[in-house]
Amino acid sequence: MSESAKQLESLIARGYQHGFVTEIDSDTVPPGLDEDVVRLISRKKQEPEFLTAWRLKALRHWLTMKEPHWAHLRVAPIDYQSISYYSAPRTKKDGPKSLAEVDPKLLETYEKLGVPLHERARLAGVAVDAVFDSVSVATTFRERLAQAGVVFCPFSEAVRTRPDLIERYLGSVVPIFDNYFAALNSAVFSDGSFVYVPKGVRCPMELSTYFRINALNTGQFERTLIIADEGSYVSYLEGCSAPQRDENQLHAAVVELIALDEAYIKYSTVQNWYPGDANGVGGIYNFVTKRGECRGRNAHISWTQVETGSAITWKYPSCVLRGEGSIGEFYSVATVNNQQQADTGTKMIHIGKDTRSTIISKGISAGAGQNTYRGLVKILPSAQGARNFTQCDSLLMGPRCGAHTFPYVEVKNPSATVEHEASTSKISDDQLFYLLARGIAAEDAVNMIVSGFCKSVFKELPMEFAVEAQALLAISLEGAVG
Amino acid sequence: MAAMLSIDNLHVSVGGKEILKGLTLAVQAGEVHAIMGPNGSGKSTLAHVLAGRPGYQISAGTVRYQGRDLLALPPEERAREGVFLGFQYPVEIPGVNNVYLLKAALNAQRKQRGLPEVDAFEFLGLVREKMKLMHIEDSFLSRGVNEGFSGGEKKRNEILQMVILEPRLAILDETDSGLDIDALKLVAAGVNTQRSPERSCVLVTHYQRLLEYVVPDFVHVLVRGRIAKSGDRGLALELERRGYDWVTGEAA
Numbered sequence: 001m002s003e004s005a006k007q008l009e010s011l012i013a014r015g016y017q018h019g020f021v022t023e024i025d026s027d028t029v030p031p032g033l034d035e036d037v038v039r040l041i042s043r044k045k046q047e048p049e050f051l052t053a054w055r056l057k058a059l060r061h062w063l064t065m066k067e068p069h070w071a072h073l074r075v076a077p078i079d080y081q082s083i084s085y086y087s088a089p090r091t092k093k094d095g096p097k098s099l100a101e102v103d104p105k106l107l108e109t110y111e112k113l114g115v116p117l118h119e120r121a122r123l124a125g126v127a128v129d130a131v132f133d134s135v136s137v138a139t140t141f142r143e144r145l146a147q148a149g150v151v152f153c154p155f156s157e158a159v160r161t162r163p164d165l166i167e168r169y170l171g172s173v174v175p176i177f178d179n180y181f182a183a184l185n186s187a188v189f190s191d192g193s194f195v196y197v198p199k200g201v202r203c204p205m206e207l208s209t210y211f212r213i214n215a216l217n218t219g220q221f222e223r224t225l226i227i228a229d230e231g232s233y234v235s236y237l238e239g240c241s242a243p244q245r246d247e248n249q250l251h252a253a254v255v256e257l258i259a260l261d262e263a264y265i266k267y268s269t270v271q272n273w274y275p276g277d278a279n280g281v282g283g284i285y286n287f288v289t290k291r292g293e294c295r296g297r298n299a300h301i302s303w304t305q306v307e308t309g310s311a312i313t314w315k316y317p318s319c320v321l322r323g324e325g326s327i328g329e330f331y332s333v334a335t336v337n338n339q340q341q342a343d344t345g346t347k348m349i350h351i352g353k354d355t356r357s358t359i360i361s362k363g364i365s366a367g368a369g370q371n372t373y374r375g376l377v378k379i380l381p382s383a384q385g386a387r388n389f390t391q392c393d394s395l396l397m398g399p400r401c402g403a404h405t406f407p408y409v410e411v412k413n414p415s416a417t418v419e420h421e422a423s424t425s426k427i428s429d430d431q432l433f434y435l436l437a438r439g440i441a442a443e444d445a446v447n448m449i450v451s452g453f454c455k456s457v458f459k460e461l462p463m464e465f466a467v468e469a470q471a472l473l474a475i476s477l478e479g480a481v482g
Numbered sequence: 483m484a485a486m487l488s489i490d491n492l493h494v495s496v497g498g499k500e501i502l503k504g505l506t507l508a509v510q511a512g513e514v515h516a517i518m519g520p521n522g523s524g525k526s527t528l529a530h531v532l533a534g535r536p537g538y539q540i541s542a543g544t545v546r547y548q549g550r551d552l553l554a555l556p557p558e559e560r561a562r563e564g565v566f567l568g569f570q571y572p573v574e575i576p577g578v579n580n581v582y583l584l585k586a587a588l589n590a591q592r593k594q595r596g597l598p599e600v601d602a603f604e605f606l607g608l609v610r611e612k613m614k615l616m617h618i619e620d621s622f623l624s625r626g627v628n629e630g631f632s633g634g635e636k637k638r639n640e641i642l643q644m645v646i647l648e649p650r651l652a653i654l655d656e657t658d659s660g661l662d663i664d665a666l667k668l669v670a671a672g673v674n675t676q677r678s679p680e681r682s683c684v685l686v687t688h689y690q691r692l693l694e695y696v697v698p699d700f701v702h703v704l705v706r707g708r709i710a711k712s713g714d715r716g717l718a719l720e721l722e723r724r725g726y727d728w729v730t731g732e733a734a
Contacts, residue, residue: 429536430573434627437533437569438583438643439561439590448586452577452626 028087033080035059038187041086045156045190048163051170058176058186065180071314071343072372072404075285076248083250085188085221141205148204150234151196155223158194165196169227173256173293173320181252181314182289185221189254192222197232197263206462208237224255228263230296235266237465248276248311253288261296261323266304268461269317270469273309275476278367280339283311290317291347294326294355302329304460306469307342308476316374318347321355321383328357331457333469335476336369336401345375345406350383350416359390362454365401366477372404379416386416394424395453397446397477447474484549486511486651486682487532492543494524494531501527503707504543509651512679516693516718517686519704520726525686526570528704529655532684533567534560547651561587562594566649568640570656575627580639581609583627584646591647608646615675616642617668634665641672652676653684658692670695690718703729 029040038059042052067078145152151162159166176186193209209224228234251273257265267290276283286309292301303317319328330346348357363371377388394403409418427449435445451458451470458466487509494502501524509515519525531538532545534557545552552560575583589599600608613622616638628636637657644652657669673683673696685698693701693715701717702709703726710729711717721729 428573430571431575433535433557434569434573434575435583436557437535437561437567438587438647439558439594440583440586441558441590444586448578448583449575452575455577 028084031082031084033059033083033085033188037085041188041190044086044088045159047156047159050163050167051159054171054176055187055189058183059188061177062180062183062187065183068180071374072370072406073312073314073341073343075312078248078250078285080184086190088190144204145207149198149201150203151194152207153194155192155194155225156190158196158225162194162196165227166194166225169225169256169258170223171256173258173291174254174289179289181287182254185223185252185254185289189221189223192224192253192255193226193236194224195226195234195236197228197234199229200231201229202232203234206235206237208239210239220249220251220253222253224253225258226256226265226267227258228260228265228299230261230263232260233264233266235268235462237268237270237462239270239272239468248283248285249274250285250287251310252285253290255288255290255317257290257292257301259292259294259296259299259301259323259326262298263296264300264302265292266302267292267317268465269303269305269307270461270465270472271305271307271309271313272472272476274311275309275338275340276311278338280311283340284309286310286313286315288313288315290315291320292318292328293320294323294328294352296323297325297352299323299326300329301327302331302460303346304331304457305333305344306457306461306472307332307334307344308472310342311340313340313342313344315344316346318349319357320349320351321357321386322351323355324352325354326352327355329460330357330359330361331460332361333364333454333457333473334362334371334373335364335473336366336371337476338367338369340367340369341372342370343372343374345373347376347378348388350377350379350386350388352383354385355383356386357388359388359392360456361390361392362457363392363394363403364397364450364453364473364477365394365403366397368400370402370404372406374406374408376408376410377418378409379411379413379418381412383413384415386413388416388418390418390420391456392420392422393453394422395450396424396426443474446477450474450477484546485509486513486548487552487684488544488546490544490546492528492531492545493541494527495539495541496527496537500541501707502531505704505708507702507709509682509684511650511682512677513700514673514677514683514685514696514698516698516701517684517704518688518690518701518718518721520730521688523704524707525688525704526655529567529570529653529684529686532560532653533557533565558590559594562591564591564650566644566647566652568637568644568652568654568657570659572628572631572636572640574629574631576629578627580625580627581606581623584609584643587643587647612642612645615645616672618642633660634662637661638665638668638672641669645672645675648676648681650680651682651684653686655686656688657685658687658689666692667695690722693718705730 035056038055042055174182176183195207197203226236259265273284273286294301301319307313321328328348334342334344336342346359359375361373363373365371373392379386392405396403403424405422407420411418431449432445461469485508489505489507492502492505517525585605618638658666697715701713703711
């Protein structure tokens with residue numbers, strides 16, 4: 001290893017910043033999964049009959065499925081019967097009506113995470129929904145959003161207040177039979193966020209959900225559904241963290257986006273689940289299904305993700321481009337360090353005429369991390385004039401990590417244009433020394449090079465999150481210089 | 483007053499092979515020294531060792547910079563203390579904005595000296611002024627460090643960085659190589675603006691061409707890791723006439 005490689009290695013070791021546990025009295029169901037558990041969850045949430053039936057259908061199907069193993073991942077066996085499928089901080093009523101009713105310990109937790117829930121203290125213009133283990137504990141700025149006609153609330157609340165929308169759209173993008181983890185989620189999902197933006201409304205602020213896993217031996221199975229009606233616009237952000245524990249914890253979420261005619265959904269993720277320690281002990285298994293459907297003409301769905309945490313990440317935020325002239329975008333930065341593994345990418349399914357998609361993927365591998373880009377661009381016979389551009393870059397730090405790329409392209413319409421560019425590079429000793437010779441400290445130099453590498457993705461993030469993402473990236477790569 | 487740079491009996495090897503074999507050189511404040519020599523004589527090694535590039539083994543000798551032990555300082559400290567290396571092959575750093583790097587570099591130096599960070603507006607004014615001097619287009623402001631630059635642009639960018647950072651000791655490693663005559667004149671003009679009684683410059687060059695525009699106070703010929711001959715500008719002219727064989731033969 002060269003001098004600077006050693007320097008890089010030594011720079012990557014500050015550790016996870018959000019690994020604390022909140023001591024709070026929780027209502028947690030015993031580990032295990034069967035129809036009774038599913039019924040119990042549904043009952044706790046006072047769900048209508050159709051939803052209970054839907055969950056049971058998902059469970060019955062899931063029991064017939066096999067865990068997928070096609071990804072470029074080493075996954076320790078998961079004992080699905082040892083997981084608790086529901087955990088909620090104990091409250092007097094089912095869900096607080098206002099912040100005043102929220103347990104101060106919970107508010108403190110979010111303060112520590114840098115997600116203050118008090119509206120006055122909030123960054124101007126971001127409404128937050130906070131999901132703690134299985135339930136949503138607070139949603140801010142609801143009144144102001146309601147004035148604009150925007151519905152932004154915990155999923156479980158939407159089940160009660162807008163069952164029409166839930167019944168119509170739930171599972172319409174990610175069907176319960178879609179894949180193993182989506183089926184599991186459909187059976188046991190607990191909470192998440194629900195957004196409905198009415199016709200012609202431009203959502204007056206950024207919407208944000210902060211997911212926190214706290215309880216031991218629980219999984220988090222949130223479900224998010226965003227519907228942008230004709231001509232509307234919404235920008236939604238999610239952040240995630242978890243305590244530092246020696247056990248692996250499962251996070252199997254499903255996110256569905258629906259964009260109708262001329263609607264635009266911008267969905268950004270800054271994922272910082274606990275990645276496990278330097279030896280790969282503990283950490284979150286982040287097995288997530290995210291998909292958006294551009295159902296109307298000129299609809300637009302844009303995914304931006306910055307994945308820095310989790311022991312294993314398995315996710316492919318995708319777009320189904322059904323509406324004529326619709327647009328799908330995927331901008332991704334995925335970082336792995338130490339023993340982390342990521343298999344992530346996207347699927348762009350072109351169905352409508354003149355649909356366009358852009359994929360920009362930046363993978364950063366450090367330590368003994370393994371980073372895989374897996375993407376599918378599928379142009380169906382109906383997608384006359386469809387276009388895709390894919391750019392896929394990997395940056396390696398040190399001699400022990402790996403970068404892998406699996407780009408699949410299926411073109412069934414000869415008028416389509418598909419472009420693919422890929423590169424793999426290392427932080428070179430030359431680049432590092434160049435910056436040192438200009439008086440920049442080694443750590444700053446590495447951050448500068450990595451940020452430069454990720455620039456085309458970071459510029460897609462809303463301003464305040466771009467700053468957070470850069471800081472997270474710097475932390476997750478600490479000691480990774482190599 | 484201590485010399486700007488004082489190198490005494492410096493021995494340096496790379497991968498077990500000795501490149502510098504007892505080099506001695508003194509540079510006073512205000513002086514411009516040219517280090518010439520055939521390929522492989524150790525010119526670039528000298529430049530890199532002075533800037534602190536890792537990978538060189540220093541087996542003997544001392545280097546003092548304004549009286550301090552230069553070799554004890556990490557590279558970034560040397561830069562902040564006013565040592566500047568103009569690279570022979572400036573590297574591209576995609577996505578890192580030129581101006582961002584320049585500002586970070588200047589602020590690192592100012593912080594070292596206990597000065598406040600430079601005001602963004604003021605800084606941009608300074609950069610624009612110096613860009614004019616170096617005939618660098620406005621588009622430079624939005625580009626990545628050396629990203630997609632031609633060879634000549636990269637060299638001009640090195641000099642631009644130098645005139646903005648105003649180093650006390652500038653070491654230019656073959657900044658003239660691969661430049662056409664117009665670019666060479668620009669580079670020379672940049673170097674000449676830096677000449678002052680407080681500042682020194684070490685020009686590492688293979689050809690005497692640059693020395694027509696930047697007139698050195700001293701010329702040294704480096705042969706097989708040692709200074710074989712020193713003189714004034716006349717030595718460079720004589721080298722051009724007679725070739726390096728003249729000195730290498732004598733030194734053998």
